[in-house]
Amino acid sequence: PDAKNRVVLLDAAEQLLIEDGYAAVTSRRVADRAGLKPQLVHYYFRTMEDLFLAVFHRRAEEGLAVLSTALQSPQPLWALWRFS
Numbered sequence: 001p002d003a004k005n006r007v008v009l010l011d012a013a014e015q016l017l018i019e020d021g022y023a024a025v026t027s028r029r030v031a032d033r034a035g036l037k038p039q040l041v042h043y044y045f046r047t048m049e050d051l052f053l054a055v056f057h058r059r060a061e062e063g064l065a066v067l068s069t070a071l072q073s074p075q076p077l078w079a080l081w082r083f084s
Helices: 002-020 027-034 038-044 048-071 076-083
Strands: none
Touching: 002 027, 002 038, 002 048, 027 038, 027 048, 048 076
């Protein structure tokens, strides 16, 4: 349940960032979107900055994994072009 709550909070924060922008994202809105109590936002992420960094870090890791796979392919330039 702990890891699931963290992922749900990250998903909610990411959705709000995309829909409403950085300035509109609050711990209460993230919790509401996630269907969790607001206190849990600060349980998993000490500050909102930590939450935002976790959102960006998660996407960066996914992007790096895709790039790594593309670069290891037989035609890396073509694979990178498809990635973009």
